[in-house]
Amino acid sequence: MNDLPDLLERLRAGLPADALHTDPDVTASYANDMASFCASGVPAVVALPSTVEQVQHILRTATELRVPVVPQGARTGLSGAANASDGCIVLSLTKMDRILEISPVDRIAVVEPGVINATLSRAVAEHGLSYPPDPSSWEMCTIGGNIGTASGGLCCVKYGVTAEYVLGLDVVLADGRLLTTGRRTAKGVAGYDLTRLFVGSEGSLGVIVRATLALRPRPPRQLALAAEFPSAAAACEAVCAIMEQGHAPSLLELMDRTTVRAVNRLGRMGLPDTTEALLLAAFDTPDPAADLAAVGKLCTAAGATGVVPAEDEAESELLLQARRMSLTALETVASATMIDDVCVPRSRLGAMLEGTAAIAEEYGLTIGVCAHAGDGNTHPVVCFDHTDPDQSRRARESFDAIMALGLGLGGTITGEHGVGVLKKEWLARELGPVGIEIQRGIKHAFDPLGLLNPGKLF
Template structure:
């Protein structure tokens, strides 16, 4: 410990090295439930690339594990500390270095908050689409680490599709540049994509070149009520089969609707079994919403209400963004699943989840990025009740097994972290897992980067 602190302080300002146990303990974990966290030896908050390189050279020389962190809004334990580690918090590296309208790129440091970037490029008539629910607080580095998504994925895709190039500090302190600033390029293996979603296990992202789009028109939202989940999911299939490209296509089940009303008095229809929200940011969104509204009615919607203006649309979007906080308020703690299935199996996923909730006598609300089949079954439980906590964990595992049985994946955007390690092995299989471990060995032969995560 003494050697570690002496070496760290030799290349870092005093205020960048935190050792107070009460302070370091506050950096021990992210927002995931049921994920063990260790006690960090020290927390380091660098402000530039050379300071990060110094940390990694020190860690490599001493064989000390390093856990990179952003805003710790993650939901899989990927940012949880391990015993005796260096927590490397990148939140002070928060500069937007460049916004280039002609090349449609932004160059940013990892600690830039997603919403801050969106606003900055918006002032230039540009748009950075990935918008996780925690976009007001989560950082670009964390988004890259977990390959996060958001409400707009159905039209615009996820973080990986906007990361053009990276500067990465490797485990031994070397600086690697990957990717490009150009609109296209296929020189060599795509190392950029390899780092996206690697959860800090291969290197520390210290700069990112991000693709941008022209700023779209303001979107209008339609709300459709259904008396069954099956009817709502049928509407989703009809919309996508019809060739429509909504900017958002979200589903809230009855449990979620009730939770949002209880928390925020939103006035959502509590008689509905499923509420579908569809948005378009096209030049004529009213026409697109009318076409989708007709498809919803054909699928059995009991009520279809298109928003008249942007303020009504924003109210519906706010209801959707409140879903997870509202479900957390039901029992005090939630365990949020992140299972993505083919759109055609969406109804089976939601109905199967409801059966699991009945089996374990638990409240499980489901909110979904329905347009891309990404469901968030959210188990509500009392963490102070051992039996309820046990049932919550068992139900979580059954939900993930259901997703795999339906041809899906254990995570669409939250990552693996600690929470889903065993399930990743099941999804990948032994051959793919062996190759993953071989890649990890190549980039991190000492195994010091975010140990105990992924596999």
């Protein structure tokens, strides 16, 4: 057991008084993220540093006293990656929330990890630029958390995910040393790509304290369409046709029947309850109306029973709002949800949705699916009564069955939510023994004492 008085005394020597919290009610509020079925421990203390030097002091102290450290952002994650362990220092980076630089010439932004994604997006927009990664939680999630889980978003089909925009990082290592990786230039291949190594590492290799991010010119406003299909298979056929024909939508999203009905109940969106699948496509090209017309024809050829293109930005935003509220709407179906994050090749998307529907029937549960269809990244949401032990058991078993289905289709257990606690066993299955051995070796090289976010990933 840690010597708490000694730990607190050492921490206070390098931190302001308001940067440490030990009140049980406060520490309990930092114990977990938004994932279900993920164990969490009781933190010894919550630290909220505001400078790089304070983070270094915390990690030096943790190393000297052999105390585990769990880095956290806004705790909007869905895999338990930010869950506390017993006796740990929770290292919350939310106070490190400054945008340090925006350079329109170099097309970069330099930010601290606690900057909210939407805050950065709005700030760079004032310079005619955009930061494309836009997770559905963009109004709450932090850039540090986005980097830690290699998050994606609705526009990733055209613009890619977080990993493609991280040029360089400042990282405090477990022993308190400061490591700078990457660059701020458009090109750079000097040495191993340590920057990419930290992207998606879930705080297990070091604590990100600064990030240099690539920006793009702000695209034109997008126009969207909605296409109603009589089956998920028909909608997935349309997705394949759209991509095969070389179209570059800025968004290509899918909602199954369960999701559409949940969205209607929550938002009174007026979407057709008769639909089995709703496909949303958007373009931010110079002539989006022409692109939507071409995609509309492909949807009709694939069996769409209705294709409704938006006439203006307001109508487009209304359509996209339905997709953005999908996960929230599914959370109203039952007292608890488990949100899966399986990504398969686009060509197997139909099989993934059909297989998920079969799993829902087999386990007698409601499972809604919303998906970044253009990437093959599905989010099956298992809805269940958490007070019913049998439903809870079936929910966990169906969750595992969905991941097994995804791997069997040549996919991966996570496209953007990370591994955390929730998918540790499945990571081992996906990577295999040699892959796990190599990754553990990398972990040991950066964190030989195993103090950073222990119990996650492996």
